[in-house]
Amino acid sequence: MRLFLALIPPPELRRRFGELADTAHSHCGGRRVADDNLHLTLAFLGEQPKHRAEELADWLGGMRLAPGQWRLDRWGHFAEPGIVWIGGAPESGLTRLQHSLREDLEGLGIDARPRRFTPHITLLRRAEHPSGASLPEVALDWSYSRAALILSEPTHQGSRYTPLAWSRA
Numbered sequence: 001m002r003l004f005l006a007l008i009p010p011p012e013l014r015r016r017f018g019e020l021a022d023t024a025h026s027h028c029g030g031r032r033v034a035d036d037n038l039h040l041t042l043a044f045l046g047e048q049p050k051h052r053a054e055e056l057a058d059w060l061g062g063m064r065l066a067p068g069q070w071r072l073d074r075w076g077h078f079a080e081p082g083i084v085w086i087g088g089a090p091e092s093g094l095t096r097l098q099h100s101l102r103e104d105l106e107g108l109g110i111d112a113r114p115r116r117f118t119p120h121i122t123l124l125r126r127a128e129h130p131s132g133a134s135l136p137e138v139a140l141d142w143s144y145s146r147a148a149l150i151l152s153e154p155t156h157q158g159s160r161y162t163p164l165a166w167s168r169a
């Protein structure tokens with residue numbers, strides 16, 4: 001089972017991310033991430049056996065995160081493989097959250113990626129470099145309190161994500 005931990009945007013924020021994805025797509029082309037798949041990855045766990053997934057679901061389900069607010073205020077680009085994203089300051093409560101999750105996962109024997117965390121929401125894949133001037137300003141706040149353990153499965157229309165567990169409200 002291909003698993004990752006993520007923050008899932010509330011509906012209104014998902015809608016705003018989708019609008020930014022459409023605008024970015026009109027400038028940079030590539031493959032736009034479907035609305036349903038817009039997320040922030042906290043940790044990619046890779047392929048795990050079923051019993052591991054159950055163990056991880058129990059672990060996350062028993063956890064309560066320190067709620068936080070993340071300010072999204074910038075566009076970014078990963079040249080390889082042409083990812084266009086929106087994100088915020090690299091140092092934030094999210095960094096601490098990601099770090100503590102990785103430590104916990106290490107305790108469970110899982111080497112989660114990435115090691116160097118750049119919090120971001122991928123909007124486009126295989127896209128051209130965005131020229132900053134043509135993209136709208138980003139100024140969004142994301143109040144988060146729960147993380148999800150997500151199963152990622154390949155389909156003909158791209159990956160399908162299914163939440164398996166949530167941290168406590």
Ligand code: ATP
Nearest residue numbers: 002004040041043044113114122125152153158159
């Ligand atoms: P697709 O692979 O179909 O384009 P996807 O990349 O969204 O879709 P997954 O490959 O299952 O689906 O990835 C799930 C999440 O984990 C995504 O946010 C992805 O960027 C992230 N991810 C995948 N592989 C890694 C990795 N090796 N290191 C860090 N993050 C990863």
Ligand code: MG
Nearest residue numbers: 044125152159
């Ligand atoms: Mg992928």
